[in-house]
Amino acid sequence: MSTSTCPAILIAAPASGQGKTTLACALARLHVRQGRRVRVFKCGPDFLDPYWLTLASGAPVHQLDLWMTGEADCAQRLHDATREADLIIVEGVMGLFDGQPSAADLAQRFGLPVLAVIDASAMAGTFGALAWGLQHYREGLRFAGVLANRVASPGHAAMLEEGLRDPAQWQGALLRSEAFTLPERHLGLVMAPELGDALQRLDAVADALAGTRLGHMGAADLQAWSVPFEAPDSAAAGFPAGALQGQTIAVARDAAFCFLYAANLDCLQALGARLVYFSPLADSALPPCDALWLPGGYPELHAETLAANHAMRTSIGSHVQAGKPVWAECGGMMALFDQLTTVDGASHEMWAVLPGSVTLQKRLAALGPQQLEVAGGCLRGHTFHYSTCATPLQAAARTQPAPGRKLRGEGEALYVAGPTASVRASYFHAWFASNPAAAARLFLKELP
Structure with missing residues (x-):
């Protein structure tokens, strides 16, 4: 069984609508602009987020789900990604512990460090309680810190940082801005190809992320996120030879x-x-x-x-x-x-x-x-x-x-x-x- 190592991170949140896609896209876009090869995956079934994640990373986005795609399939796709990536980003689904299986289950199975994003637009000290709960609710999860989203001002960001029990977990704040809001409708996000300024929105949020601690990570810093990925013993699923040949x-x-x-x-x-x-x-x-x-x-x-x-x-x-x-x-x-x-x-x-x-x-x-x-x-x-x-x-x-x-x-x-x-x-x-x-x-x- 072969093993390959690559920096990897799972973007999670306490609930849907907190900004997981925004952060995943910003992180991918930032590192792509710095010359790194980035592969992004989406946890769970989703057709819409991958449009944005593909635009941000410049590479196809596949799903990872311990039930729908299967554990062996997840292992194979992650292992394959290490051959062509300097950074692997996995966007979670719903809240970190929501669903059967959850994003936390996926993170724990593959040893992915978890980076939490929290919509802090209507809170102050409670931000620290949420961050603490996400980090400690389940034993065995690697935690890479927390980022505050939709923050009102630098002063608000300072209040949020002060509320953390462990200041080392603070990864920064994204201020509220229409410049990089990703619009939604009844089935989820509006698809990136429908917006003439989609890439500009991603560049705007990548620029904002560049001013945070996450934005100052270099190649050596990324090694803290290194994960060994083992290839499954055999292919995740057999492909009947020629089943659709000539069709x-x-x-x-x-x-x-x-x-x-x-x-x-x-x-x-x-x-x-x-x-x-x-x-x-x-x-x-x-x-x-x-x-x-x-x-x-x-x-x-x-x-x-x-x-x-x-x-x-x-x-x-x-x-x-x-x-x-x-x-x-x-x-x-x-x-x-x-x-x-x-x-x-x-x-x-x-x-x-x-x-x-x-x-x-x-x-x-x-x-x-x-x-x-x-x-x-x-x-x-x-x-x-x-x-x-x-x-x-x-x-x-x-x-x-x-x-x-x-x-x-x-x-x-x-x-x-x-x-x-x-x-x-x-x-x-x-x-x-x-x-x-x-x-x-x-x-x-x-x-x-």
Whole structure:
């Protein structure tokens, strides 16, 4: 078993919305500007934060989750990253101890030092209590200090620092500023490509971080964050040789269909598939392909444009009538129904591949890690959506919760449709590398 060492840090917080992504991006951008190679990972399922983390680091961002991706997969990705990085940054999920498994579980499993960021905008002495609790709540965690976020003034920062029991844990403060605020909407952060000043925002927060203790770390200082990463005895997941060899998969990728894990694309290519990309918003037809993947995204924000693209609707219909495979996840599935109704009550005609309609809700409809039994085995993944669907279709299967979790109501339905049952659609987002053989079967015309 080989071992490689690299400085690494996990960015955590007491809760969501504290500034983990902002700090992770700032730290990555700062070190990239200093000439270091930085690899960033996101703890847990998330499509949106990686857009910002990729922009900040200049490298693909993969997920780490002890259940969804698996411990061996995490170990392999971290070990691989040491070969090409001078610094590894892992952004946590929710609060440090939230979830099963939590960011703290990941940190403890791999010996990652934890750097906490706390939104201190409405506190003073309590900042020290939160920092103390995060550091000492669980034995065995490496703690690399705490940074205060959204601080009102230098005087406020001084009060926060004085509240720490151990002044050595103080890593500095980021003052409140609109210059580097990352905007949000109903599913999370607005994607970096949608903002013309995204990189300027990251440079602004990197400049602010440069004035803190974290900003003065050199190569020798980073060695305090060194972590030995062991490679697993064998590959995290087997890739059936040639399972998709010779298959061309058309992947929807634009502002409406943008929830794509880089690791899922890698998985399909490792299975032998050739990937071609197209835009349902802008293109008039599918590229020549054997199978179609419609990932999640924001079809509700672009429903009028999608509905007006009659040529694309016809092209997708021809693909389905030819009996070619379709895998549609969440937003991709939403576009396949007859009708989509937005949260303001406006209705739009969609692609009419699946009978029924979807309606956006003001509140979250489902969230959590789940797994789905399909031909070839069980795929792990998650669900996260604000819409509900009404359809006469019967569920061919339903997701089950991750071990130790409970579902509110039934699991997500897997719908199967089309003249040869080649259309498979669900709100479920799959992590393909959790079972590459099962992932491959989603894109095959006939299930062996």
